[in-house]
Structure formats: structure tokens, C-alpha cells
Amino acid sequence: MGIDVWQPRTHIHGQSTSVNLVEMDDNWDSLEADIAQCTRCNLCETRKLSVFGSGNKNADWMIIDDTPRQSDNLATTLLSASDLLLTEMLRAIGLDRQEVFITNTIKCSPRGNHEPKPSEIEGCKMYLLRQQALIKPIIILALGVVAAKSLLGTDKPIEALREKSHTLNDTPIVVSYEPAVLLTSSLDKRKAWSDLKFAIQIIKNKR
Numbered sequence: 033m034g035i036d037v038w039q040p041r042t043h044i045h046g047q048s049t050s051v052n053l054v055e056m057d058d059n060w061d062s063l064e065a066d067i068a069q070c071t072r073c074n075l076c077e078t079r080k081l082s083v084f085g086s087g088n089k090n091a092d093w094m095i096i097d098d099t100p101r102q103s104d105n106l107a108t109t110l111l112s113a114s115d116l117l118l119t120e121m122l123r124a125i126g127l128d129r130q131e132v133f134i135t136n137t138i139k140c141s142p143r144g145n146h147e148p149k150p151s152e153i154e155g156c157k158m159y160l161l162r163q164q165a166l167i168k169p170i171i172i173l174a175l176g177v178v179a180a181k182s183l184l185g186t187d188k189p190i191e192a193l194r195e196k197s198h199t200l201n202d203t204p205i206v207v208s209y210e211p212a213v214l215l216t217s218s219l220d221k222r223k224a225w226s227d228l229k230f231a232i233q234i235i236k237n238k239r
């Protein structure tokens with residue numbers, strides 16, 4: 033398929049020059065509790081269960097989807113057909129689903145699956161930053177306009193952001209399409225393959 037197989041890094045986490053985004057005593061338990069109890073935006077009023085994320089908490093790859101959908105099983109993320117598609121794409125580059133950490137930009141599903149408001153995106157951003165600081169990934173995949181807006185502070189469309197190297201606190205970010213979009217667009221799916229190869233090349237260049 034022309035996709036390189038991912039080779040995990042051998043160096044130890046924590047050697048990044050990133051800005052320290054979390055308190056020294058931050059940890060996964062307190063982060064999960066903060067999200068579960070969060071009232072930073074009005075989505076807490078309709079929250080059934082927050083979506084924390086799942087996967088390897090020491091992952092090289094942190095993958096950030098847009099928003100959880102109310103039809104999803106909120107105990108995990110990116111389920112259903114779009115989850116299966118992403119899982120297959122990761123497998124094609126040699127990554128098992130459990131090797132990466134997958135989460136959502138917004139931790140509580142918007143009522144009626146509406147597009148998140150700027151206040152909701154901004155309210156939840158600190159949790160992404162805390163997750164980034166705990167995981168210390170070597171690359172972030174931002175999948176969708178909401179993820180890109182949160183991480184990069186831009187309203188530009190995916191087309192204008194993909195195939196470019198962005199960073200957040202020294203961590204490279206590759207922007208691509210939301211998995212759900214890929215289910216209905218074979219053209220975008222081909223572009224998403226290209227984006228994965230682009231991400232691998234960025235990592236190779238860092239080494």
C-alpha cells in the first residue's frame with residue numbers, strides 16, 4: 033500500500049523540551065476525576081458519561097478526534113464503523129489500537145451531536161493539554177476541524193491545514209480528516225493515507 037510500518041521509539045519518554053503544562057503532581061487519576069466532575073462548559077448539564085480516552089498512556093501517537101457522539105458507547109471513544117476504519121488504517125502502518133492513545137477534543141457529547149461551540153472547545157482544551165503533558169507523545173494526529181481548532185486555534189478547513197507541519201509545545205501535529213468523514217469519501221480516505229505517511233516522515237526527520 034506504500035505505507036511504512038511504524039517502528040516504536042526506543043528512547044525514554046520525558047526528554048522533550050516542551051513547556052511543562054501540568055502541575056508536578058498531576059496524574060491520570062486526578063485528570064480523570066476532574067473531567068468526570070467538570071462544569072467548565074454547559075455540556076456538563078447533559079453529560080451522561082464523559083469520554084476520557086483510551087489506549088496506551090505512554091504512547092508515541094496521541095490521536096484526537098472531534099467530539100464523541102451520543103450514539104457512541106461513552107465508555108470508550110471512536111467506536112463503530114469510524115473506529116473500525118481508523119483501527120484498520122493504524123494496523124496498516126504497523127500500529128495496534130492499544131499502542132496509541134485515542135481521545136476526543138470535547139469530553140462530553142453535545143446534545144443532538146451539534147457542532148461544539150467555541151466556549152466548549154476552549155473549556156475542554158486544558159484537558160487535552162494535560163493529557164499531552166502526561167503522555168508526552170512524539171506526534172499528535174488531529175482528526176477533524178474541531179480538533180484542529182482546539183489545538184491550533186484556527187478556523188481553517190482541513191484542506192488548508194493538512195500536509196503542513198504544526199506544533200503544540202514542541203510536539204508535531206498532523207491534521208487530517210475525522211474518521212467518520214472517511215466512511216463516505218474515498219477521495220478523503222486516500223488523503224488520510226497520505227497524512228499517515230506524512231506523520232511517519234515527520235517522526236523519522238526528528239530522529
Ligand code: SF4
Nearest residue numbers: 070073076140155156
Ligand atoms: S465538555 Fe469538557 S469543558 Fe465541557 S463540561 Fe465536559 S469536560 Fe468540562
